[in-house]
Amino acid sequence: MKILPIGFIETPFNDSVGMPIQPSGAELVKGRIIVDEAYEQGLTDVEGFSHLILLYYFHRSKGYDLMVKPFLDDQQRGLFSTRAPRRPNPIGISIVRLLSRSGRILTIQGIDVVSGTPLIDIKPYVPKFDIKDVTASGWLEKNQNKVASKTSDSRFVEK
Amino acid sequence: MKILPIGFIETPFNDSVGMPIQPSGAELVKGRIIVDEAYEQGLTDVEGFSHLILLYYFHRSKGYDLMVKPFLDDQQRGLFSTRAPRRPNPIGISIVRLLSRSGRILTIQGIDVVSGTPLIDIKPYVPKFDIKDVTASGWLEKNQNKVASKTSDSRFVEK
Numbered sequence: 001m002k003i004l005p006i007g008f009i010e011t012p013f014n015d016s017v018g019m020p021i022q023p024s025g026a027e028l029v030k031g032r033i034i035v036d037e038a039y040e041q042g043l044t045d046v047e048g049f050s051h052l053i054l055l056y057y058f059h060r061s062k063g064y065d066l067m068v069k070p071f072l073d074d075q076q077r078g079l080f081s082t083r084a085p086r087r088p089n090p091i092g093i094s095i096v097r098l099l100s101r102s103g104r105i106l107t108i109q110g111i112d113v114v115s116g117t118p119l120i121d122i123k124p125y126v127p128k129f130d131i132k133d134v135t136a137s138g139w140l141e142k143n144q145n146k147v148a149s150k151t152s153d154s155r156f157v158e159k
Numbered sequence: 160m161k162i163l164p165i166g167f168i169e170t171p172f173n174d175s176v177g178m179p180i181q182p183s184g185a186e187l188v189k190g191r192i193i194v195d196e197a198y199e200q201g202l203t204d205v206e207g208f209s210h211l212i213l214l215y216y217f218h219r220s221k222g223y224d225l226m227v228k229p230f231l232d233d234q235q236r237g238l239f240s241t242r243a244p245r246r247p248n249p250i251g252i253s254i255v256r257l258l259s260r261s262g263r264i265l266t267i268q269g270i271d272v273v274s275g276t277p278l279i280d281i282k283p284y285v286p287k288f289d290i291k292d293v294t295a296s297g298w299l300e301k302n303q304n305k306v307a308s309k310t311s312d313s314r315f316v317e318k
Contacts (some may be wrong), residue, residue, distance in 0.1 A: 039239075080198075088201075091250070097291070121239075123252065128299075
């Protein structure tokens with residue numbers, strides 16, 4: 001199964017070291033999505049949505065381990081219980097705020113990826129589909145509030 | 160960029176026609192995720208999470224149009240403002256409830272894909288990252304409550 005970039009994401013982060021580790025730790029960070037000309041028409045109507053789901057390719061990640069020590073914990077955890085970028089299919093997902101659209105350029109807020117990250121898809125974020133009544137957050141339960149203050153280190157990149 | 164299935168999703172739906180069109184229209188529907196043996200260790204700790212994000216491949220979708228008439232509307236909309244399966248990169252996302260895990264088999268609830276859909280990734284659903292304070296849902300605003308009663312037709316499949 002092949003995937004092709006449909007554009008790229010531009011952010012203030014030129015290196016993943018020191019970057020916020022999830023959009024909630026990057027709530028005020030602005031960036032831009034530059035969609036390839038060939039897909040511009042498909043952006044019609046996105047400006048009506050306050051939030052978008054971005055799918056992108058972790059192009060700096062190589063390989064993966066099935067057990068990883070996440071940024072937010074000091075124990076080894078199963079890869080699929082983490083959001084680590086080094087995965088069998090290195091696809092990331094972020095929900096961002098859409099500030100404006102100008103043609104094929106979207107200005108967004110709350111983005112945590114390295115500048116130049118290849119974009120794979122844009123979907124509307126829809127409360128009815130995407131907001132769930134969570135009753136358990138596993139090992140992240142006691143750790144998710146650390147997110148805003150933590151930045152990434154190099155453990156997941158270019159290994 | 161290549162992606163490989165890491166398992167597949169088993170559901171009661173053998174055909175996308177008549178299927179609920181989003182998990183919120185399939186809230187009670189149970190299914191299973193069968194992860195390939197090679198990745199089983201990576202499932203460690205997922206059982207602590209009440210909800211998981213699934214990424215999967217719309218294997219029955221061929222090609223795409225940049226303007227589409229969504230199930231929930233009667234007007235043409237830009238593809239990226241919809242969740243239509245026929246996309247440049249036909250990757251779908253669903254947030255499901257995790258009921259139990261037995262080895263490499265996860266029993267889930269609230270799933271809306273055709274049985275046999277190739278699974279690409281599993282990520283934990285984390286309120287801090289994934290629940291956003293939405294202020295606008297575009298053309299879906301007036302339509303999203305129709306979801307529970309609508310089922311899909313054949314317009315997006317095997318074209």
